[in-house]
Amino acid sequence: MEYTTLGDTGMTVSKICLGCMSFGDPDWREWVLGEEEGKRLVERALELGVNFFDTANMYSNGESERILGEALEGHREESVVATKGYFQMDESDPNSGGLSRKALEQELQHSLDRLGMETIDLYQIHRWDYDTPIEETLAALDDAVRRGQIRHLGASSMWAHQFAEALHASDRLGLDRFATMQNHYNLVYREEEREMLPLCDRENVGVIPWSPLARGYLTRPDEAVDATTRGETEEHLYRHPYRDGGGPAVNARVEELAAEKGVKMAQIALAWQFHAEPVDAPIVGTTSVEHLEDAVEALDIDLSASDIEWLEEPYEPVPVSGHD
Ligand SMILES: NC(=O)c1ccc[n+]([C@@H]2O[C@H](COP(=O)([O-])OP(=O)(O)OC[C@H]3O[C@@H](n4cnc5c(N)ncnc54)[C@H](OP(=O)(O)O)[C@@H]3O)[C@@H](O)[C@H]2O)c1
Numbered sequence: 001m002e003y004t005t006l007g008d009t010g011m012t013v014s015k016i017c018l019g020c021m022s023f024g025d026p027d028w029r030e031w032v033l034g035e036e037e038g039k040r041l042v043e044r045a046l047e048l049g050v051n052f053f054d055t056a057n058m059y060s061n062g063e064s065e066r067i068l069g070e071a072l073e074g075h076r077e078e079s080v081v082a083t084k085g086y087f088q089m090d091e092s093d094p095n096s097g098g099l100s101r102k103a104l105e106q107e108l109q110h111s112l113d114r115l116g117m118e119t120i121d122l123y124q125i126h127r128w129d130y131d132t133p134i135e136e137t138l139a140a141l142d143d144a145v146r147r148g149q150i151r152h153l154g155a156s157s158m159w160a161h162q163f164a165e166a167l168h169a170s171d172r173l174g175l176d177r178f179a180t181m182q183n184h185y186n187l188v189y190r191e192e193e194r195e196m197l198p199l200c201d202r203e204n205v206g207v208i209p210w211s212p213l214a215r216g217y218l219t220r221p222d223e224a225v226d227a228t229t230r231g232e233t234e235e236h237l238y239r240h241p242y243r244d245g246g247g248p249a250v251n252a253r254v255e256e257l258a259a260e261k262g263v264k265m266a267q268i269a270l271a272w273q274f275h276a277e278p279v280d281a282p283i284v285g286t287t288s289v290e291h292l293e294d295a296v297e298a299l300d301i302d303l304s305a306s307d308i309e310w311l312e313e314p315y316e317p318v319p320v321s322g323h324d
Contacts, residue, residue: 001049002299004280006080007179007206009152011121013052013080015274016295017208018045019285020053020068024060031230032060033287035067042071044289046079048296054182054208054283056084056126057111069115076117082208083111084156084182086126099129101140108144124154124182127323134166135173142175154180156210157322160195167203178205182283184322185209187218187254187272187311188247189240191320197278209273210322212282217242218269222251230287245316253311266291267298272311275303 002015022031023038033041042053053072055064065083072079085107088097095103108123123144129137144150155163155178163181170177181200185192186209200207213219215237216230222243226232241247258265273282284295303311 001296003051006052006122006152006208006280008204009122009179009206011080011152013281014050015281015299016050017052017054017082017281017283018042018050018292019210019283020055020064021059022285022287023067024063028060028063029230030233031228031287035063037287038064038067039071041286041289041292042068044292046075048292050292050296051078052080052082052281054082056087056124057089057107057114058084058087058126061089062110062114065111065114066116069117073116080121081115081117082122082124082154082180082182083115083120084124084126084154085111086129098132099125099137099140100132101136104137104140105144108149112149119148119151121151122154122180123150123152124156124180125178126156128158128162134162134169138166138170138173138175138177142170145176152176152179154178154182154206154208156182157184159323160199163196164199167205180206180208180280182208182210184211184240185273185276185279186212186214187269188214188242188250188315189318189321190312190315191318201278206280207278208280209282211240212273212284213266213269214242215240215285217247218251218254219264219266221255221265222248240321241318245318246314247318249314250311253314257307257311261301263298263301264294267294267301268303268311270295270298271301271303272308274299274301275308 003012006013023033090096254268258268
């Protein structure tokens with residue numbers, strides 16, 4: 001395993017973060033693994049040297065957090081655990097979502113309880129809350145850091161102008177600032193290169209992209225996109241603009257380069273992430289131990305500057321996606 005320092009937190013994380021949206025409760029999404037298989041995945045990740053895990057309160061309505069917490073028993077100190085809050089957790093309670101002090105304090109406590117942990121290494125706001133001033137959110141998060149419930153703060157998909165405003169507000173008010181950005185970024189969705197990634201670079205914010213394999217689109221040829229249960233059933237896969245613009249041409253080049261190097265398409269897509277300057281650690285989603293092993297092996301793939309240029313060349317701008 002290779003490790004890196006996450007933004008300016010000083011924390012050492014594996015260059016692969018295991019995305020834990022893939023396990024929890026199969027009733028939540030058809031392609032989600034149940035408890036025992038999820039735990040096996042975490043166990044194998046630990047054996048492979050992965051020490052960085054990303055979950056969220058909303059994944060399988062909390063089951064992902066609970067299972068991750070149990071799977072990490074005995075390995076808590078050597079692991080870096082990231083979770084998120086924002087989405088409404090209880091349909092009948094509007095204060096179970098959003099980023100008000102009340103919602104954050106309550107939902108953070110629920111996350112800690114499910115994880116069975118006293119402290120979360122990285123607590124991220126899953127989305128921007130248009131109804132709560134960012135100063136209110138930052139003050140509540142800063143208090144949670146002082147209480148020892150959170151070590152570092154992170155944010156996820158939003159507009160760069162919002163993230164800049166949040167960083168500025170925390171500096172202005174002397175509050176803890178967001179140390180990481182978890183954003184949508186992969187070979188067929190590169191809109192983040194316009195504003196967000198340069199901002200993160202300038203502010204030394206750690207970048208941990210979600211859906212680095214474009215929810216599976218970059219792991220198989222374009223025409224086979226619906227060949228898996230997730231490919232068949234996940235609406236997000238089709239809502240994101242992966243097949244717009246140059247998407248299919250990029251997909252074909254990933255396939256061609258993978259064949260040339262004798263590796264898998266997923267490994268080329270991940271190798272591109274590992275070579276991307278602003279990226280600290282992509283958050284890889286998988287339901288398969290073998291695919292997790294593929295991701296680790298991809299760290300050894302060397303892409304030349306011309307390979308990278310060739311993979312990137314067909315990309316065309318697409319509508320912004322992933323903020324909703
Ligand atoms: N902040 C946010 O808003 C946000 C949004 C989405 C996701 N996330 C985070 O990002 C993580 C990853 O997201 P994701 O699951 O959407 O994206 P992803 O990693 O881009 O794609 C996962 C898909 O790729 C397939 N795959 C992975 N490795 C493969 C391999 N070697 N060969 C063939 N197929 C392979 C998986 O299939 P198998 O299951 O068969 O391996 C799965 O269908 C999540 O777990 C979550 O932690 C965050």
